[in-house]
Amino acid sequence: MMVIVIGGGWAGCAAALQAKKCGAEVLIIEKTDMLLGLGNVGGIIRNNGRWTAAEEMIALGGGDLFEIADRCARHKNVEFPGHKHATLYDVNIIEAEVRKYLYSMGINIMFENRVVDVEMEGRRIKSVYLHDGTEIEGDVFIETTGSTGPIGNCLRYGNGCSMCILRCPSYGPRISISMRAGVEDLQGLRGDESFGAMSGSCKIEKDSLSKELQEKLDKDGVVIIPVPKEDINLDKLKNKVCQQYALKEFAENIVLLDTGHAKLMTSYYPLEKLRKIPGFERARFIDPYSGGKANSIRYLSMAPRDNHMKVIGIDNLFVGGEKSGLFVGHTEAIVTGTLAGYNAVRSGLGLNLVELPTSLAVGDIIKFENESKQTIEGLKQRYTFAGAIYFERMKELNLYITDVEKIRKKVEGLFLKDFFKNKII
Amino acid sequence: MFKFVDCIDAGTEYCPCYLAEKGECIICSQLRGRVFCDCLNWKGTCIYQEYTWNNNKAKKAREFKEYTVKKLNMIRDDLILMEVSVNPYLAKQLNNIGAFVFLKRPKSPQCFATPVSIMKSDIKNNIITLAIKILGVKTKDILECKDKIEIKGPYWNGVQGQIFIKNLKNSEVLISARGVAAAPCVMLANKLKKSNNNVVVILDKGRSNENFAKKEFLDLGCKVYDVDMIKYSNYTLKEELKQLIIELMRKHDFKVTVSGGSDEFHRLYLNFIYSMDKDIKFVTINNSLMTCGEGVCGSCQLKLNNGQIIRGCKQQYNPAEVFINIKGDVNI
Ligand SMILES: Cc1cc2nc3c(=O)[nH]c(=O)nc-3n(C[C@H](O)[C@H](O)[C@H](O)COP(=O)(O)OP(=O)(O)OC[C@H]3O[C@@H](n4cnc5c(N)ncnc54)[C@H](O)[C@@H]3O)c2cc1C
Ligand SMILES: Cc1cc2nc3c(=O)[nH]c(=O)nc-3n(C[C@H](O)[C@H](O)[C@H](O)COP(=O)(O)OP(=O)(O)OC[C@H]3O[C@@H](n4cnc5c(N)ncnc54)[C@H](O)[C@@H]3O)c2cc1C
Ligand code: FES
Numbered sequence: 001m002m003v004i005v006i007g008g009g010w011a012g013c014a015a016a017l018q019a020k021k022c023g024a025e026v027l028i029i030e031k032t033d034m035l036l037g038l039g040n041v042g043g044i045i046r047n048n049g050r051w052t053a054a055e056e057m058i059a060l061g062g063g064d065l066f067e068i069a070d071r072c073a074r075h076k077n078v079e080f081p082g083h084k085h086a087t088l089y090d091v092n093i094i095e096a097e098v099r100k101y102l103y104s105m106g107i108n109i110m111f112e113n114r115v116v117d118v119e120m121e122g123r124r125i126k127s128v129y130l131h132d133g134t135e136i137e138g139d140v141f142i143e144t145t146g147s148t149g150p151i152g153n154c155l156r157y158g159n160g161c162s163m164c165i166l167r168c169p170s171y172g173p174r175i176s177i178s179m180r181a182g183v184e185d186l187q188g189l190r191g192d193e194s195f196g197a198m199s200g201s202c203k204i205e206k207d208s209l210s211k212e213l214q215e216k217l218d219k220d221g222v223v224i225i226p227v228p229k230e231d232i233n234l235d236k237l238k239n240k241v242c243q244q245y246a247l248k249e250f251a252e253n254i255v256l257l258d259t260g261h262a263k264l265m266t267s268y269y270p271l272e273k274l275r276k277i278p279g280f281e282r283a284r285f286i287d288p289y290s291g292g293k294a295n296s297i298r299y300l301s302m303a304p305r306d307n308h309m310k311v312i313g314i315d316n317l318f319v320g321g322e323k324s325g326l327f328v329g330h331t332e333a334i335v336t337g338t339l340a341g342y343n344a345v346r347s348g349l350g351l352n353l354v355e356l357p358t359s360l361a362v363g364d365i366i367k368f369e370n371e372s373k374q375t376i377e378g379l380k381q382r383y384t385f386a387g388a389i390y391f392e393r394m395k396e397l398n399l400y401i402t403d404v405e406k407i408r409k410k411v412e413g414l415f416l417k418d419f420f421k422n423k424i425i
Numbered sequence: 426m427f428k429f430v431d432c433i434d435a436g437t438e439y440c441p442c443y444l445a446e447k448g449e450c451i452i453c454s455q456l457r458g459r460v461f462c463d464c465l466n467w468k469g470t471c472i473y474q475e476y477t478w479n480n481n482k483a484k485k486a487r488e489f490k491e492y493t494v495k496k497l498n499m500i501r502d503d504l505i506l507m508e509v510s511v512n513p514y515l516a517k518q519l520n521n522i523g524a525f526v527f528l529k530r531p532k533s534p535q536c537f538a539t540p541v542s543i544m545k546s547d548i549k550n551n552i553i554t555l556a557i558k559i560l561g562v563k564t565k566d567i568l569e570c571k572d573k574i575e576i577k578g579p580y581w582n583g584v585q586g587q588i589f590i591k592n593l594k595n596s597e598v599l600i601s602a603r604g605v606a607a608a609p610c611v612m613l614a615n616k617l618k619k620s621n622n623n624v625v626v627i628l629d630k631g632r633s634n635e636n637f638a639k640k641e642f643l644d645l646g647c648k649v650y651d652v653d654m655i656k657y658s659n660y661t662l663k664e665e666l667k668q669l670i671i672e673l674m675r676k677h678d679f680k681v682t683v684s685g686g687s688d689e690f691h692r693l694y695l696n697f698i699y700s701m702d703k704d705i706k707f708v709t710i711n712n713s714l715m716t717c718g719e720g721v722c723g724s725c726q727l728k729l730n731n732g733q734i735i736r737g738c739k740q741q742y743n744p745a746e747v748f749i750n751i752k753g754d755v756n757i
Contacts, residue, residue: 133429151473152464152474155473
């Protein structure tokens with residue numbers, strides 16, 4: 001059975017890995033020259049409820065990527081406003097590690113190839129077409145193209161192309177594959193009901209900061225500096241993707257995290273202003289390159305799905321990550337991608353599809369997000385284990401557990417230990 | 426179904442054009458009445474971004490300008506070879522596959538504008554060479570040109586199926602051309618040779634027993650064969666041509682073949698080749714009727730097999746989709 005994964009971000013990597021572990025032949029088609037997509041510029045894992053989600057996945061036998069991320073950690077157990085026990089992986093080394101692992105598992109990857117269209121046979125996708133017209137046939141397809149950009153969206157709903165890691169001008173734009181297959185996209189809303197949301201962090205070249213800041217970042221992983229009074233802009237929080245960071249503390253302070261670069265927890269920051277802050281006199285942006293002006297726009301392209309991660313209306317298309325809902329985060333992409341990969345193989349074999357139990361956070365978030373986004377208010381929310389409404393829900397439902405042993409027992413009690421390790425072909 | 430959608434002007438300095446301004450862009454969904462990206466053919470620039478940065482206006486369209494006629498030779502009673510001295514910009518822009526311009530006699534009204542292909546463009550001396558067949562009112566008017574002529578350009582959609590030859594290297598190509606359609610084939614052969622392709626040319630002897638462009642192909646190092654191509658009594662390909670093609674296809678491994686003739690000829694030729702080789706790619710000379718060249722007037726409209734209507738002056742199509750009758754009821 002041939003499973004084709006379109007887009008090699010965290011969700012695509014997780015889906016590919018899971019489909020492979022289930023016994024399928026797997027091909028990832030990625031438009032850029034790198035895996036991980038936005039994962040190349042993130043780095044925060046295991047903060048707040050993401051801790052629970054990571055451990056649940058490990059207990060379920062789907063923890064391979066979390067183990068790699070843990071191995072690539074620069075800092076563990078970091079605290080910053082509103083966030084506890086975060087791990088910061090090193091964005092400068094992790095992509096190569098994941099790539100090596102996927103290759104070692106026998107997954108095929110085509111880089112610098114962009115999917116632009118599909119060939120349908122009734123309600124099934126028969127094949128996909130690359131930008132040069134090459135047709136690639138498969139049995140089951142997984143779309144994990146994320147929701148970022150492309151340029152026209154970043155312009156209409158943001159401040160223009162900020163030259164982010166996806167590098168549309170070099171590798172071409174994201175397009176919605178599910179829409180080419182005939183299914184209308186859903187869009188996330190902002191507080192004022194305009195479309196989309198702007199990415200909420202940017203990265204500064206660490207070497208361009210003062211020695212003191214560099215040393216503190218290397219030692220503690222985090223630096224908090226008050227924003228000059230005249231520059232505090234609370235309105236900017238409303239437009240932000242990452243509602244878990246839309247706290248007053250993030251408007252009043254500059255929060256820097258060490259992910260290999262200095263991660264600045266704000267969408268963008270005019271360079272002249274930034275350089276007035278002590279220690280930032282020589283600061284320059286490394287992601288997005290135009291972080292002084294803009295950041296990428298996201299959540300304009302979600303496919304309607306069921307809780308098996310199958311796209312509604314197409315028999316053999318699955319989705320994960322930001323393509324599958326208003327999920328924010330690497331952890332969220334890995335969780336949804338893994339289930340998509342698992343069910344893709346089951347669907348290829350004609351087996352019934354599975355849902356993850358809602359007694360686990362990883363199952364509950366998939367169901368909760370799907371129900372919530374049926375309403376306008378729900379479309380204004382983002383869903384992450386790390387904060388905002390979903391972390392609140394985790395706490396209310398006692399899903400937020402940090403005791404690893406307890407999580408393992410819980411998974412065993414559900415008879416789901418190593419569930420994702422089962423070969424089904 | 427893979428939508429082969431291409432606008433030849435997309436990403437050039439003439440993009441965005443009037444179509445974008447009116448919400449009719451061929452490529453960009455944001456400039457086609459939608460509010461989200463659904464880019465149909467990325468060519469390295471975002472048309473919506475270009476449009477916004479250009480103050481939500483189209484770029485300046487091409488206009489007629491006067492140039493000097495260097496040479497005007499009657500090479501047959503109805504065929505002229507013309508050399509025009511142009512500016513370096515135009516010479517460079519016209520030194521491309523599918524390049525053409527609109528010509529008219531100075532002071533003649535716009536309705537005399539005639540699309541004519543570039544056979545050669547000498548970018549050292551900034552001279553373009555054109556071959557024009559005198560047919561009716563517009564071309565007769567050109568014949569009256571003295572030392573000046575007006576040119577509007579550059580345009581590039583004179584050849585369809587460019588995707589199959591733009592990046593072709595170290596390959597083999599068969600060109601079959603008749604009459605004045607050989608002119609754009611000379612430009613094509615020139616470019617193909619520069620990318621180290623082996624180019625074999627079959628020319629129709631026509632009335633004068635030898636095509637006017639034969640020497641050009643020979644100078645480029647192409648192997649050239651002269652045959653009689655058409656049996657006029659029932660407009661079919663002559664046995665002589667068919668046998669030569671069969672022989673050449675046995676000897677060579679052609680990846681692409683170029684048809685230089687009328688649409689009727691394209692149809693006969695493409696179907697004949699396709700009956701022997703299902704993998705070969707087709708390139709055809711564009712015979713659309715053109716008036717404005719800007720995608721506005723609509724005189725170049727044509728309907729593809731899938732029912733889609735396109736503008737032949739700006740849009741590329743896959744010639745196989747247009748001329749090959751899969752049912753096989755064309756008399757080859
Ligand atoms: C600046 C920034 C910082 C962030 N920081 C963090 C953080 O610290 N911690 C955290 O948990 N989350 C963070 N996030 C959010 C998180 O990175 C994303 O939610 C998550 O990684 C999304 O994963 P994905 O696989 O769904 O999509 P993406 O990462 O967007 O991956 C999509 C992939 O598909 C490819 N693609 C798109 N279209 C095509 C096509 N047509 N053909 C082939 N390939 C295609 C793209 O090139 C890309 O590689 C951050 C996001 C940003 C923008
Ligand atoms: C991209 C392109 C490149 C061309 N290159 C050459 C060339 O290099 N040399 C050459 O001699 N001819 C070329 N032609 C054809 C040339 O434009 C026509 O022969 C010319 O316009 C005839 O006009 P007329 O008034 O003299 O004849 P008419 O009597 O009006 O027409 C005679 C025939 O010419 C064609 N024709 C008429 N008007 C047009 C028009 N506006 N656009 C296209 N075809 C038309 C029709 O098939 C018509 O039946 C090209 C056409 C196109 C579209
Ligand atoms: S020639 Fe006017 S629209 Fe094509």
